[in-house]
Amino acid sequence: MNIQxxxxxxxxxxxxxAILIMLSLGLSIIFGIxxxxxxxxxxxxxxxxxxxxxxxxxxxxxxxxLLLAPLAIGVLGIGVERFLIRPLYGRxxxxxILLTFGLSYILVECVRIAFGSDxxxxxxxAALRGVTNIGIGYFPTYRLFVIGVVAVILxxxxxxxxxxxxxxxxxxxxxxxxxxQVLGVDIRKLWLAVFGIGIALAAMGxxxxxxxxxxxxxxxxxxxxxxxxxxxxxxxGSLLGSVVAALLVGIIVNMTSLFAxxxxxxxxxxxxxxxxxxxxxxxxxxxxxGA
Numbered sequence: 374m375n376i377q378x379x380x381x382x383x384x385x386x387x388x389x390x391a392i393l394i395m396l397s398l399g400l401s402i403i404f405g406i407x408x409x410x411x412x413x414x415x416x417x418x419x420x421x422x423x424x425x426x427x428x429x430x431x432x433x434x435x436x437x438x439l440l441l442a443p444l445a446i447g448v449l450g451i452g453v454e455r456f457l458i459r460p461l462y463g464r465x466x467x468x469x470i471l472l473t474f475g476l477s478y479i480l481v482e483c484v485r486i487a488f489g490s491d492x493x494x495x496x497x498x499a500a501l502r503g504v505t506n507i508g509i510g511y512f513p514t515y516r517l518f519v520i521g522v523v524a525v526i527l528x529x530x531x532x533x534x535x536x537x538x539x540x541x542x543x544x545x546x547x548x549x550x551x552x553x554q555v556l557g558v559d560i561r562k563l564w565l566a567v568f569g570i571g572i573a574l575a576a577m578g579x580x581x582x583x584x585x586x587x588x589x590x591x592x593x594x595x596x597x598x599x600x601x602x603x604x605x606x607x608x609x610g611s612l613l614g615s616v617v618a619a620l621l622v623g624i625i626v627n628m629t630s631l632f633a634x635x636x637x638x639x640x641x642x643x644x645x646x647x648x649x650x651x652x653x654x655x656x657x658x659x660x661x662x663g664a
Contacts, residue, residue, distance in 0.1 A: 394616055395577055411473050426438075443573040446576035602645050
C-alpha cells in the first residue's frame with residue numbers, strides 16, 4: 374500500500390473529523406448545560422448549509438455566507454430554546470427529546486417545500502480550489518481550509534472558555550449545573566446563549582461541508598448519527614472528548630473506506646462499542662453526568 378495514499382486518507386479523515394467537531398461540540402455544550410439531547414441538531418446542520426446557499430446567492434461571496442449563515446441559524450436556535458424547549462424544563466426528560474425529534478422533521482419538510490428535494494451544488498470558492506503540496510503529497514486546498522477554520526474556532530472557544538466570565542460559568546455549569554444558581558447566574562440568559570452557540574456551530578459545520586457534498590434536505594440525517602457516535606465516544610457533555618472522538622472517528626471512517634468502503638459505518642459503531650466496553654461513560658465522560 375502506497376504511503377502517500379495512506380497519508381492522504383489520513384488527512385481526509387481529519388477534514389471529516391473537523392466537520393464532526395462542529396456538530397459534536399454543539400451537542401455536547403447543549404447537553405452539558407441544558408441537559409437536552411437535541412435530535413434536531415442534524416437538521417440545523419442542514420439548514421445551515423441551505424442558509425449558506427441563500428447568502429451566497431444574495432451576497433455573491435462565500436465569506437459572507439460563512440459568516441452570516443451561522444449567525445442567522447444561531448438566532449433561530451435562540452428562538453427555539455426560548456419558545457419551544459424552555460417550557461419543557463422540569464418535565465419528563467422524554468419531552469425535549471420528542472420535541473426536537475419532531476422539529477427535525479419539520480425543518481426538513483420546510484426546506485423541501487422551499488428548495489425542493491433535489492440536491493443543490495455549492496461551488497468551492499475560487500481561491501480554495503485545486504490542491505496544495507503538504508510535503509507528503511498533494512491535498513485538496515479546500516479541505517485544508519476546513520481543518521484550519523475549525524482549528525481557529527477551537528482556539529477561540531478555548532480562549533472564551535478559559536479567559537471570559539461566560540466561559541467560567543459554562544465550565545462550572547458543565548461540571549455541576551446546580552452551582553450556577555449558587556453563583557447567582559441568570560440561568561435563562563445562559564440557556565439562550567448556550568443553545569444559540571451550539572446551533573450556530575452546527576450551522577457553520579453545514580456551510581463548511583456544503584462544497585464537499587451536495588446540499589440536500591437529507592444531508593443532516595446520517596451526519597447526526599455520526600455526531601451522536603462522536604459524543605458518546607468522547608463522553609456526554611465533554612468538549613475535549615468531542616474533539617478527540619471526532620478526529621478518531623473521521624480517521625477510522627476514512628481509513629476503513631480505503632480498504633472496504635461498505636465497512637466504514639460498521640467500523641465506526643464497532644469502535645464506539647469497544648470504547649464503551651472499556652470506558653462505559655466515554656473517553657472523557659463522568660459517571661452520572663447529565664443525570
